[in-house]
Amino acid sequence: MxxxxxxxxxxxxxxxxxxxxxxxxxxxxxxxxxxxxxxxxxxxxxxxxxxxxxxxxxxxxxxxxxxxxxxxxxxxxxxxxxxxxxxxxxxxxxxxxxxxxxxxxxxxxxxxxxxxxxxxxxxxxxxxxxxxxxxxxxxxxxxxxxxxxxxYPRNDALLAPGAVERRAAVRAALGIAEGTTAVLYAPTWRDDDRFGDGPDFRLQLDLQRFAQRLGGEAVLLLRLHYLVPDALRGLDVPGVLDVSRHPDINDLYLAADVLVTDYSSAMFDFAVTGKPIVSFVYDLERYRDVLRGFYFDPHEIAAGPLLETSEEVLDALAGLEDVRIRFKERYEAFQEMFCHAExxxxxxxxxxxxxxxxxxxx
Structure with missing residues (x-):
């Protein structure tokens, strides 16, 4: 065969x-x-x-x-x-x-x-x-x-018997210290973004402000979409690791303590882990009405907060336990709807x- x-x-x-x-x-x-x-x-x-x-x-x-x-x-x-x-x-x-x-x-x-x-x-x-x-x-x-x-076969690894050991190994390889909160930021791409020679690519999350507010307590794992993995090549911000070229995103799902995304399907996979999800949707109306449109209304299904500014995202990351408590029922409904076969x-x-x-x- x-x-x-x-x-x-x-x-x-x-x-x-x-x-x-x-x-x-x-x-x-x-x-x-x-x-x-x-x-x-x-x-x-x-x-x-x-x-x-x-x-x-x-x-x-x-x-x-x-x-x-x-x-x-x-x-x-x-x-x-x-x-x-x-x-x-x-x-x-x-x-x-x-x-x-x-x-x-x-x-x-x-x-x-x-x-x-x-x-x-x-x-x-x-x-x-x-x-x-x-x-x-x-x-x-x-x-x-x-x-x-x-x-999804790719999600089996998130529930595998060795997932805990794999998480520890990945965090060690990335240099994430014990007790440090690992924030995986995985935005999708925009159809009207331009990149390549003379890139016109903008990351809306304020990385410098992340370093100022959460430096020492958290590390940000930046995972750009596979269509634009090198759009921020050479990025140099303390506490921010560009893992856009990491070969297996499951490593990152396991290593992370929270996911920040927007309209990426990453949220549906990450929900298998049960860890918090924060949606940074600064351009929701434009994405919905001009660029793509949605099959599901984010306001109705979101497993966590829908936030419009960097500062709101940082507030949520600084209070993850509150996010877990406030969105517990919505998270469980999200898992039942989208993760029931996992x-x-x-x-x-x-x-x-x-x-x-x-x-x-x-």
């Missing part, structure tokens, strides 16, 4: 990584594993991992000879042969509107969307992490096939489904 994996522009990450690793530990499938590797990412794959450079004849040949393709995003065009199963795991519960549902479009948007729609026609199964997420995922992609609610065994459910050819129910 030949299995080909693809994640986030050719990285070794996310749901495909979790499924690959679980297959290796289960040892019940005799398979050839091949990963599509993007420019600059090949060196990050584990030693001995077979890779094919993304968007090359070798990558196309791998896809076209695969028995099972596992991806968390859209693949470049390829000829799917009869008998191949294409498992699309996707990469998060959609709070913000996606695909053709998104309000903002780039100048070349129709060409891009047409290519993405073409990829969707090859999908056989689309995973959903929850019942609530299954509805917008199916609708956004116009996918007529099965959308089983399995939980039990640490999602990878096994998914693998049983695609490898044993069991009946898949929508």
């Amino acid at each position: 030949k299995i080909v994996y693809y994640s986030f522009g050719g990285r070794y990450s996310d749901n495909p990584r979790a499924l690959h690793q679980r297959l290796l530990t289960r040892g019940d499938v005799d398979a050839e594993h091949v990963w599509l590797a993007g420019p600059g990412h090949a060196a990050a794959f584990p030693a001995g991992t077979a890779t094919a450079a993304l968007r090359t004849p070798e990558a196309t040949a791998a896809l076209e000879s695969a028995d099972l393709v596992i991806a968390d995003n859209h693949l470049p065009a390829w000829e799917k042969r009869p008998g191949t199963t294409y498992l699309q795991t996707w990469h998060g519960t959609p709070l913000k509107r996606i695909h053709r549902d998104a309000l903002f479009t780039q100048p070349d948007g129709e060409d891009v969307m047409s290519a993405l729609d073409d990829d969707i026609t090859r999908w056989d199964v689309l995973l959903a992490p929850s019942v609530a997420a299954a509805v917008p995922l199916r609708a956004a992609f116009g996918f007529p096939g099965p959308v089983p609610v399995t939980g 039990d640490g065994h999602a990878a096994d459910r998914v693998l049983d489904l695609v490898l044993d050819h069991r009946e898949v129910r929508p």
Whole structure:
């Protein structure tokens, strides 16, 4: 059996990584594993991992000879042969509107969307992490096939028996002292942000003020979106670590004591840990009405406070116990709605489904 994996522009990450690793530990499938590797990412794959450079004849040949393709995003065009199963795991519960549902479009948007729609026609199964997420995922992609609610394989690690030890090891590697509060700041990207040569990228959270108010008591782990990981390269603020290139975000979820985000799907994964979530939504109206739009109203579902200024965020971080108490019931409702399938065994459910050819129910 030949299995080909693809994640986030050719990285070794996310749901495909979790499924690959679980297959290796289960040892019940005799398979050839091949990963599509993007420019600059090949060196990050584990030693001995077979890779094919993304968007090359070798990558196309791998896809076209695969028995099972596992991806968390859209693949470049390829000829799917009869008998191949294409498992699309996707990469998060959609709070913000996606695909053709998104309000903002780039100048070349129709060409891009047409290519993405073409990829969707090859999908056989689309995973959903929850019942609530299954509805917008199916609708956004116009996918007529099965959308089983399995939980996300990537989240199994957050509930694994060794999670406590892993947390300690990651914090030690990052230099986070015992008793220090680790704040993970993981904002999503904005469709109208410009970056690259001459970046016009603005981080709205005041990092200098964070250092002034919480320095010595807390460290901020800055995790930019994978589309803009180097937008703040060279950042030098005491008590702030740029972990945008850290290979596994689960390390950061475990190391952190609180998540600060905005409209990122990180909140749905982080809620598996039960730790506080603070939403910094300084541009909520613009994001909702101009850029993307939402499938769920943040005011109705938020597991923690919705805050508009840096100072309000810092106040919340300085009083996390109060946040836990005030938002206890909302947090539990959030977990029930979006994390009900997360039990640490999602990878096994998914693998049983695609490898044993069991009946898949929508």
